Amino acid sequence: MDSGSVFASLVQAPEDPILGVTVAYNKDPSPNKLNLGVGAYRTEEGKPLVLDVVRRAEQLLVNDQSRVKEYLPIVGLADFNKLSAKLIFGADSPAIQANRVATVQCLSGTGSLRVGAEFLARHYHQLTIYIPQPTWGNHPKVFTLAGLSVKTYRYYDPATRGLNFQGLLEDLGAATSGAIVLLHACAHNPTGVDPTLEQWEQIRQLMRSKGLLPFFDSAYQGFASGSLDADAQPVRMFVADGGECLAAQSYAKNMGLYGERVGALSIVCKTADVASKVESQLKLVIRPMYSNPPIHGASIVATILKDSKMYDEWTVELKAMADRIISMRKQLFDALSARGTPGDWSHIIKQIGMFTFTGLNGEQVAFMTKEYHIYMTSDGRISMAGLSSKTVPHLADAIHSAVTRMG
Numbered sequence: 001m002d003s004g005s006v007f008a009s010l011v012q013a014p015e016d017p018i019l020g021v022t023v024a025y026n027k028d029p030s031p032n033k034l035n036l037g038v039g040a041y042r043t044e045e046g047k048p049l050v051l052d053v054v055r056r057a058e059q060l061l062v063n064d065q066s067r068v069k070e071y072l073p074i075v076g077l078a079d080f081n082k083l084s085a086k087l088i089f090g091a092d093s094p095a096i097q098a099n100r101v102a103t104v105q106c107l108s109g110t111g112s113l114r115v116g117a118e119f120l121a122r123h124y125h126q127l128t129i130y131i132p133q134p135t136w137g138n139h140p141k142v143f144t145l146a147g148l149s150v151k152t153y154r155y156y157d158p159a160t161r162g163l164n165f166q167g168l169l170e171d172l173g174a175a176t177s178g179a180i181v182l183l184h185a186c187a188h189n190p191t192g193v194d195p196t197l198e199q200w201e202q203i204r205q206l207m208r209s210k211g212l213l214p215f216f217d218s219a220y221q222g223f224a225s226g227s228l229d230a231d232a233q234p235v236r237m238f239v240a241d242g243g244e245c246l247a248a249q250s251y252a253k254n255m256g257l258y259g260e261r262v263g264a265l266s267i268v269c270k271t272a273d274v275a276s277k278v279e280s281q282l283k284l285v286i287r288p289m290y291s292n293p294p295i296h297g298a299s300i301v302a303t304i305l306k307d308s309k310m311y312d313e314w315t316v317e318l319k320a321m322a323d324r325i326i327s328m329r330k331q332l333f334d335a336l337s338a339r340g341t342p343g344d345w346s347h348i349i350k351q352i353g354m355f356t357f358t359g360l361n362g363e364q365v366a367f368m369t370k371e372y373h374i375y376m377t378s379d380g381r382i383s384m385a386g387l388s389s390k391t392v393p394h395l396a397d398a399i400h401s402a403v404t405r406m407g
């Protein structure tokens with residue numbers, strides 16, 4: 001009996017559209033079930049992966065008896081912040097050398113986006129943020145709750161399953177001057193479609209000419225191409241012109257630290273004096289929200305980033321993850337070609353990062369779940385990281401059947 005409860009009138013909230021896929025998957029007793037919904041890396045054996053270099057860093061930390069569990073400062077671990085800025089902006093970044101970057105440790109990518117958005121809502125003169133259409137489902141919620149007003153710009157073209165570059169330029173060209181623009185640094189989620197470097201350059205020129213403020217979401221650095229530097233290139237182009245920008249970094253995917261919640265928010269400013277004021281105001285955002293960030297995950301990252309040998313080991317393990325995903329793309333494409341599945345599936349190998357935006361519709365997705373026990377979000381996004389050589393044929397059969405029956 002809940003009739004006496006002060007919360008009795010609450011309605012049951014729907015599951016999160018992404019995390020809800022896993023809830024449904026867990027309830028399915030089929031031995032052939034396959035979860036391609038969640039954006040977490042799996043090995044060829046379908047198991048979660050803790051990187052060897054992460055295990056080693058953890059051992060070092062555990063064995064170091066001088067380490068204590070005191071609170072971190074509000075802005076987090078100083079070493080971690082410095083090294084994170086270096087990782088995304090480059091070791092030779094003029095902005096870092098001039099002390100023009102304010103970096104704070106936050107709760108992974110989501111927390112970094114939220115702190116950045118709360119800061120902008122308090123201190124930036126333009127409260128409109130443009131996000132790509134489509135984008136990661138949490139973006140509109142994070143920004144709206146922080147007090148920003150969310151609008152979209154065209155990004156994906158379903159006809160080509162590629163970038164709608166003309167639409168993007170038109171929409172950003174028509175955006176309110178000074179507005180904030182959310183950009184996926186690489187491996188756009190959910191589409192797997194990124195602008196080329198030439199297109200990035202045009203986006204940069206347009207945004208700078210209109211005074212639009214770039215807010216980069218970097219959740220997949222190194223995961224897209226296998227190279228940390230190549231994946232950070234778009235961000236570095238915007239920093240190289242001397243203008244301002246924000247960047248939210250996550251170590252969930254590229255270091256496999258999902259549940260440790262390690263990330264950073266950097267705000268690149270025009271002078272060291274402004275960066276110092278920005279940092280002081282970021283502290284006022286963070287203190288009443290969660291006081292200060294957790295110590296363990298950031299210590300793992302700092303241990304790896306500051307030791308050149310461990311850093312190199314990380315890049316090898318990171319590249320292996322990226323390469324396995326790229327090889328899954330190839331295998332799925334080949335399997336569909338072998339089955340003669342109607343349609344052009346080349347987008348599977350052209351898209352990049354963890355996800356493929358298959359182009360399958362809601363009805364086809366529902367069919368694949370019911371008949372083949374394959375779980376994915378209803379927009380047809382599949383996580384390539386959840387696939388293996390063993391499961392590719394099952395997925396290809398399901399896609400073939402869905403397309404030929406309900407295409």
Ligand SMILES: Cc1ncc(COP(=O)(O)O)c(C=O)c1O
Nearest residue numbers: 039108109110136189219250252
């Ligand atoms: C585009 C994008 N941004 C941010 C995140 C945030 O992830 P986390 O908060 O786990 O770092 C994700 C995770 O899926 C993402 O895909």
